[in-house]
């Protein structure tokens with residue numbers, strides 16, 4: 001099976017920042033899997049995702065998505081991946097329908113096709129009845145679900161999600177995770193970050209733990225638990241590798 005993501009010796013230091021965000025990160029994720037990119041606060045997860053989708057440029061090293069270079073082939077990459085950022089990337093004063101039509105047109109999706117996709121996804125994420133409500137009137141869970149739809153409109157081969165279940169209730173979380181599993185069963189690759197390790201353990205077939213901008217461990221959750229001495233679950237593995245010191 002070929003790789004969806006290939007990252008080699010990635011380095012990034014934000015101008016004026018105290019710490020170096022990425023210090024020679026090496027990482028591979030295979031096509032067609034649900035992969036977890038895990039790490040404590042400030043480990044470099046968002047920076048990694050931002051480089052993969054061309055929002056941030058690395059100082060050194062290479063990042064490839066389906067063999068395409070994140071610096072040279074970003075237009076091609078953007079057609080193949082859907083990004084769901086940590087922050088809600090929707091206009092609060094517009095309705096979900098208006099936001100999604102606007103975003104879909106940026107992808108040049110024909111309006112008739114776009115409206116069908118929006119209707120399908122709103123239904124899938126339980127938002128049909130609130131399609132014409134403004135986003136600022138949405139609950140946290142509804143905003144997260146609408147934010148995910150925005151990343152799916154162009155039917156990407158890979159979905160990259162930065163903490164898609166942060167701060168949502170169990171019902172929204174279950175709906176989101178069920179969708180990710182279904183999308184993956186259609187052959188799509190899912191890469192996601194989360195601080196909820198029990199959740200990652202449940203849905204990921206491959207987990208990479210990063211800390212201080214480097215890869216610390218990577219394997220299936222089951223193998224990681226077996227290999228780390230005295231650990232019974234992914235949370236214990238995470239503490240085993242990253243320690244108990246609280247991060248700034």
Ligand SMILES: Nc1ncnc2c1ncn2[C@@H]1O[C@H](COP(=O)(O)OP(=O)(O)OP(=O)(O)O)[C@@H](O)[C@H]1O
Pocket residue numbers: 014015016017019020021039040041042043044045046047048
């Ligand atoms: N725009 C920026 N300017 C300066 N420093 C930054 C910027 N973005 C991130 N950093 C720093 O880079 C490092 C990595 O941050 P990053 O957001 O990638 O980590 P993360 O693993 O996503 O963390 P979290 O779990 O808190 O979201 C941190 O030390 C952070 O303070």
